[in-house]
Amino acid sequence: MFQSLRWLFLLTYLLVMSAIFGASSTAIYIFFSRSLEQQLNDRLQILAEAAIPSLRIIKSRGIQRLDDELPWQELFRHNQSLEWFNPKGKLLAKEGKFFANSSLSQALVDGLQEGFPILQQQGQVRTFSIAVYTEDRDKTTLRLEGYIRASESTQDLIWKLDQLRSGLIVGGVTVLLLSSISGIGLTWLTLQPMQRNLRRLKHFTGDVAHELRNPLTAISTTVDLLRNSPEELSLTQVRKLAIIDRANEQIIHLVEDLLFLSRANIASDRLDRDFNFAPIRLEELLQDLVERFEPQAQSKQIQFTPHLRTGIVVKGDSHKLSRLFSNLLDNALKYTTDGGRVALFLEQEQRFAVIRIEDTGIGIPPDSLPLIFQRFWRADAAKSEKDGLGLGLAIAQAIVQQHKGEIKVSSRLGAGSSFRVLLPLDAQA
Numbered sequence: 001m002f003q004s005l006r007w008l009f010l011l012t013y014l015l016v017m018s019a020i021f022g023a024s025s026t027a028i029y030i031f032f033s034r035s036l037e038q039q040l041n042d043r044l045q046i047l048a049e050a051a052i053p054s055l056r057i058i059k060s061r062g063i064q065r066l067d068d069e070l071p072w073q074e075l076f077r078h079n080q081s082l083e084w085f086n087p088k089g090k091l092l093a094k095e096g097k098f099f100a101n102s103s104l105s106q107a108l109v110d111g112l113q114e115g116f117p118i119l120q121q122q123g124q125v126r127t128f129s130i131a132v133y134t135e136d137r138d139k140t141t142l143r144l145e146g147y148i149r150a151s152e153s154t155q156d157l158i159w160k161l162d163q164l165r166s167g168l169i170v171g172g173v174t175v176l177l178l179s180s181i182s183g184i185g186l187t188w189l190t191l192q193p194m195q196r197n198l199r200r201l202k203h204f205t206g207d208v209a210h211e212l213r214n215p216l217t218a219i220s221t222t223v224d225l226l227r228n229s230p231e232e233l234s235l236t237q238v239r240k241l242a243i244i245d246r247a248n249e250q251i252i253h254l255v256e257d258l259l260f261l262s263r264a265n266i267a268s269d270r271l272d273r274d275f276n277f278a279p280i281r282l283e284e285l286l287q288d289l290v291e292r293f294e295p296q297a298q299s300k301q302i303q304f305t306p307h308l309r310t311g312i313v314v315k316g317d318s319h320k321l322s323r324l325f326s327n328l329l330d331n332a333l334k335y336t337t338d339g340g341r342v343a344l345f346l347e348q349e350q351r352f353a354v355i356r357i358e359d360t361g362i363g364i365p366p367d368s369l370p371l372i373f374q375r376f377w378r379a380d381a382a383k384s385e386k387d388g389l390g391l392g393l394a395i396a397q398a399i400v401q402q403h404k405g406e407i408k409v410s411s412r413l414g415a416g417s418s419f420r421v422l423l424p425l426d427a428q429a
Helices: 002-050 052-061 063-069 071-075 106-113 155-227 235-266 282-299 318-334 366-371 380-385 392-402
Strands: 080-085 091-096 118-122 125-135 142-153 278-281 303-308 313-316 341-349 352-359 406-412 416-424
Touching (some): 002 052, 002 080, 002 125, 002 142, 002 155, 052 080, 052 142, 106 118, 106 125, 106 142, 155 235, 278 282, 278 318, 282 303, 282 318, 392 406
Antiparallel strands (some): 118 125, 341 352, 352 416, 406 416
């Protein structure tokens, strides 16, 4: 139980840490990527606006005069470029190494004439285009001089983002490794007191159950002695002794069940020394149970049908396995109404012996199926109709687990239930 809890706590801790780091990494990546892109856009805008005076020079004297008269060229980076266009969008000159693959389209020209700059991404080149206007001599109207397009390669931006992603991935792996190490320690520290206290509680339960045996045995012996002298008792006293005997027998069964579960839980992490494992022919064990429960089935006119395959051998404790299947058969017959059906199957699937017990009883509500193996749990219908303590299925599950097997249940309310037990075959049989 604690092994599964350790894994559950550790996985939960790692999932929480992964979610926190993942959200933080995503936020950091988005922030830096947007910041780098904004810096790129700002650089292009500054370069385009700084080149505005050069458009008139290029139109009048050509690009050769730029080196002498334009100190703004110091703004050029090795991966930036400039293009100058006339009012019709025809290329006049260009400077740099990285350019957009297309010229100014008519749609782009129309957009620039509206007075707004246009930012575009073409492949690995980011462009920033603006329209250049000058005032007429009357200073009342603006005349379109042309267009300027600044470009810059985004290879450097992509490289920085790749480096950022790589750093975040390496950081994430490191965080997960450190979280795993710290999570193992935290899980151990968290569960150690719980495990120690539960072990003490189990020992206490076993000790109490053991100590209760002596007075209960004394009560049972006294009742038997009194019943052996009926001439000294009145009819009322005989009935009271019967009530005492039934109550005492019920308490004895409860004590034995609690003692068994306590021992089974204490030995959950090691082989239970009380188990006497030996090869068992299951059809013989189950046939004995069929003969034992046949009278109970006949008393309720229940059709009790065994379907037992021969030659199936498992390694286990015959007494414990007999108790396991007795609990399941007793429940099936107890909660099947008169005239119903109970079937017992013994089959083989690959390396497992499969024992199925099917009935047409009252069934189990779907929301109760995950709870049926808990101690002292009983369905409402079972509480109202039959006696019982709610330990039978918990004991059955404990025995199955001690035999490295598995128990499953399917049920429909009002239609019946099916219990399926899988036990590993004896490898030496």
